[in-house]
Amino acid sequence: MDKKPAEFDLDALFAEARGQAADPSPELMARVMADAIAMQPAPMRAAPPRRTSRLRQFLNAVGGWPAVAGLATAGVAGLWIGVNPPDAVATTAETLLGTSTDLYLVDLMPGYDLTFAEG
Amino acid sequence: MPFDAYADVSDEALLVLYANGDGDAARSLNVRMTPRAFGQAMRMLGDRAEAEDIAQEAMLRLWKIAPDWRQGEAKVTTWLYRVVANLCTDRLRRSRSVDLDSVPEPEDDRPDVAGEMQQAARMTALQDALAQLPERQRQAVVLRHIEGLGNPEIAEILEISTEAVESLTARGKRALTAILAGRREELGYTDD
Incomplete structure (x- = not known):
C-alpha cells in the first residue's frame, strides 16, 4: 500500500476501524x-374474573341497593294504587279509557264485511 | 450472534414490550444496544474495563427509563449514544481532575507495534490518536466516522448545532491526520 504523505487516507482507516469494532464480552452481556x-x-396481567352470585349480578345490573330501594317503593305504591285507587286516579282512568264498550266496537277490518256479504 | 426473536420489531416497540414485562424484548434490546454502547465507549476511553462499565451503566439507564419512555421524541439509539457520550465525558473529566497519573498515556512508542500485524497496529495507532483529540472532537469523530451516524443525529446526541458538528469533525480529522502522519511507516503506509 503505497501512499504519499499528502494522500494519507484517513477515511480508509476509519472504514477499517468500523469493521474491527470490539465486541462486548459475554460477561458484559450477562451483566446487562x-x-x-x-x-x-x-x-x-388481566385480573381473574370474580365469581358473582345471581343477586350480585342483578344488583350490578340495576345499580346497587339504592336502586333496589327505589324499585321496592315503586312496587308498593303501584300495588296500593291498584287495591285502593284514589278518586282522582279512578276518574282519570274513566276519562282516558272511557266507561263504555265503544272501544270494542271499532271496526278494524271493514273489508271482511264485504267479502262475507258477497259470499 | 445470539438469536434476535424480534428481528423485525423497532427499537422503540421493543422498549415498550420490555416495559410490559416481555423477557424476549429485554434479550433483543441487549443484543442490539449493548455492542453499540460498548463500541462507542471503547473508542472514547480506549480501556476495555471502563468501556464495559460505561456500557452497563448506560443500559441500566435504558432499563430504568423504559416504563416512562416518550414515544416519537427521540430514537432509542440516539438517546443511548447521548447517555454514553455524557458518561464518557464525566469519566474523562473525573479521571483528569482526580489523578493525572492514572490516565493511560497515549502509547506513542510501544516497542512491540512494529512486530504486530499491521492491521492491529493501525487500529492501535488510530485509538491512540483518537485519545489525543480534545474530548468533543473525539466524540464527534467517533460518532461520524466510526459509528457512521449522520451529522443531524450527532448534533442531537451532543446537543449542538449541525454546523458545530461539521466544524468538530473537520478539526478532528485534521488533527488525526497530523498525529498519524508521523506514524505512517508503522501503519504500513510507506513512500515510494
Missing part, C-alpha cells in the same frame, strides 16, 4: 441482561 431482568416491571 441481569440488570434488565432486575429492573423489568412485572408483566401486566
